[in-house]
Amino acid sequence: MVQIKLTAQAAEQIKKKLAGRDLDVKLLYDMDGCSLSGTPVLRLADKQERRSDEVSVETNEIPVRVEESKLLYLDDNLEIDFSEQSYAFQLSSPNEILNGRMSLLD
Structure with missing residues (x-):
């Protein structure tokens, strides 16, 4: 199972965006076509947008939801x-670095 660790800086920035x-x-994991x-x-999303194919991955700070079918593209230990x-x-x-300039879409 994938484990995700948020650094203090990442958790702080995400919490600012959540702001109550x-x-x-x-x-x-945004795939381009059939590649x-x-x-x-x-991405921040309303909880009503939860999909049945998503799993909640516990982190050291904030749970992160991931599509279960995309887990195979991710390493077991992520930061x-x-x-x-x-x-x-x-x-x-x-x-490896999977994305060095990852956006947080709101």
């Missing part, structure tokens, strides 16, 4: 960080 709103944080490659992005320099989130695993 009751929304889900989703890690989407197996994709781009991970974060979401936030870079002040690029003002973007970064998704990485011990093996």
